[in-house]
Amino acid sequence: MQPGHDTPRQIREALKEVGNLAVDVGSLSDTDDLYDAGLTSLNTVNLMLAIEDCFECEFPEEMLNRETFQSISTIGDALRQLLQAS
Amino acid sequence: MTVLARFEDQTRLEEIADQIGQDVLAPNADQVDREARFPRESIAAFRQHGLLSAYIPVEFGGGGASFRELNELCERFGHYCASSAMIFAMHQIQVACLVHHAAHTERGRDVLRDICVKQSLLASATTEIGTGGDLGSSVCAAEDLGNAIRIDKQAPVISYAEDADAILVTCRAHSDAAPGDQLHVLVERTQYRLEQISGWDTMGFRGTCSSGYRLIAETPIESVLPAPFATILGQTMQPVSHLLWGSLWLGMAHSAASIARRQVRTLIRKGGVPATTHLRLAEMDESLHRMRSSLREAISVYQDILDQGSFARTQAFSFGTSMNNIKLICSEGVVDVVSKAMVIAGISAYRNDSEMSLTRLLRDAYGTLLMVNNDRIRSHNAAMQLAQR
Numbered sequence: 001m002q003p004g005h006d007t008p009r010q011i012r013e014a015l016k017e018v019g020n021l022a023v024d025v026g027s028l029s030d031t032d033d034l035y036d037a038g039l040t041s042l043n044t045v046n047l048m049l050a051i052e053d054c055f056e057c058e059f060p061e062e063m064l065n066r067e068t069f070q071s072i073s074t075i076g077d078a079l080r081q082l083l084q085a086s
Numbered sequence: 087m088t089v090l091a092r093f094e095d096q097t098r099l100e101e102i103a104d105q106i107g108q109d110v111l112a113p114n115a116d117q118v119d120r121e122a123r124f125p126r127e128s129i130a131a132f133r134q135h136g137l138l139s140a141y142i143p144v145e146f147g148g149g150g151a152s153f154r155e156l157n158e159l160c161e162r163f164g165h166y167c168a169s170s171a172m173i174f175a176m177h178q179i180q181v182a183c184l185v186h187h188a189a190h191t192e193r194g195r196d197v198l199r200d201i202c203v204k205q206s207l208l209a210s211a212t213t214e215i216g217t218g219g220d221l222g223s224s225v226c227a228a229e230d231l232g233n234a235i236r237i238d239k240q241a242p243v244i245s246y247a248e249d250a251d252a253i254l255v256t257c258r259a260h261s262d263a264a265p266g267d268q269l270h271v272l273v274e275r276t277q278y279r280l281e282q283i284s285g286w287d288t289m290g291f292r293g294t295c296s297s298g299y300r301l302i303a304e305t306p307i308e309s310v311l312p313a314p315f316a317t318i319l320g321q322t323m324q325p326v327s328h329l330l331w332g333s334l335w336l337g338m339a340h341s342a343a344s345i346a347r348r349q350v351r352t353l354i355r356k357g358g359v360p361a362t363t364h365l366r367l368a369e370m371d372e373s374l375h376r377m378r379s380s381l382r383e384a385i386s387v388y389q390d391i392l393d394q395g396s397f398a399r400t401q402a403f404s405f406g407t408s409m410n411n412i413k414l415i416c417s418e419g420v421v422d423v424v425s426k427a428m429v430i431a432g433i434s435a436y437r438n439d440s441e442m443s444l445t446r447l448l449r450d451a452y453g454t455l456l457m458v459n460n461d462r463i464r465s466h467n468a469a470m471q472l473a474q475r
Binding site for chain 2: 041060065
């Protein structure tokens with residue numbers, strides 16, 4: 001699947017499913033800090049797997065850090081960069 | 087007070103550490119262990135030599151030691167008294183949090199200058215009853231008092247709390263904050279009171295006096311460090327803890343290895359040892375080598391991050407895993423080396439009343455597996471394997 005205007009919604013779906021956040025995903029803006037919202041590093045792994053499944057891609061080593069998964073918008077940026085390059 | 091202007095000479099630094107170790111740490115180590123008492127002579131010696139501010143930059147009145155040099159000090163002290171070395175390391179972890187994350191503010195600089203002048207000893211209250219040992223989450227929250235905050239925390243351990251001049255405490259940012267949305271707050275002696283909730287009668291590291299306390303603090307809002315705790319934890323507290331601990335555990339292991347080697351030399355002079363004993367010495371040395379080399383490499387990586395100011399590198403999932411690996415390797419390594427040393431040195435190492443005794447070291451060594459439980463760390467690393475290529 002290509003990233004597009006629907007990307008934030010799909011990331012939100014994944015977050016809802018595996019993010020295990022302390023707050024309702026609907027109450028978060030695209031730029032809110034997901035770690036502040038309760039995302040743990042272990043749940044980041046599940047989020048990564050869910051997003052990789054959804055977009056049929058694989059994050060490279062240099063993207064596997066906290067910054068990439070900091071917010072819905074940073075994940076979207078990473079996906080755009082990743083899928084445009086391929 | 088002979089505060090060192092600048093630790094320019096590594097050899098001199100090691101000499102000073104060894105001098106303090108031989109003159110102060112070693113002679114008191116047995117009593118500190120037996121009575122499970124605070125090693126006040128050791129801390130007084132650190133203070134006298136300005137070592138509690140060793141890592142604070144010279145411009146604020148500190149020793150200006152590099153991170154590598156700080157590891158060297160921990161390793162040296164580890165040879166003589168594990169409890170004293172552990173307190174030294176835990177204090178330096180708190181100092182590093184301030185140096186890395188508060189020195190860019192006027193308030194932070196004042197705090198650092200104050201530590202240098204007073205040679206204050208800093209303790210830490212991160213773990214909390216109800217979080218299952220996870221430093222990255224808190225139950226208690228900062229209560230807003232206008233220009234101040236109030237914290238009421240049930241801490242299962244606060245090492246040397248009663249002898250500290252200040253404590254760095256974690257808590258949730260406000261009453262509605264998620265468990266991981268934490269502040270790191272420096273509270274001074276006059277700003278908190280402690281109610282002991284458990285004691286510290288343990289197998290090893292008895293001198294760290296790591297009892298449990300209810301900590302009730304009221305402190306001005308400026309006492310909150312100007313970075314979220316998650317940042318401080320990932321960039322400084324986790325790597326610095328694992329590396330400084332690893333260094334002092336290496337010192338403990340090396341000290342046990344020296345005793346085993348000395349004992350074998352003595353036995354050879356008296357008429358010889360079985361060939362297997364030589365093999366055991368070689369195996370012990372492999373274990374020691376594994377600890378030392380992985381530690382040195384990781385210290386270089388982190389020193390490079392500090393030199394380049396490239397803290398972004400600590401954000402990589404693989405960085406956290408590699409620092410955890412150091413903790414696992416060094417804690418299992420020190421137990422392995424000390425156990426092997428005991429078998430090699432034999433009954434005189436098993437005795438409490440012998441010059442070759444390794445009993446205190448063996449008891450201390452086992453603590454390293456549990457202070458931040460290795461199973462917990464390994465489970466985390468196991469899950470994070472999926473996020474590594």
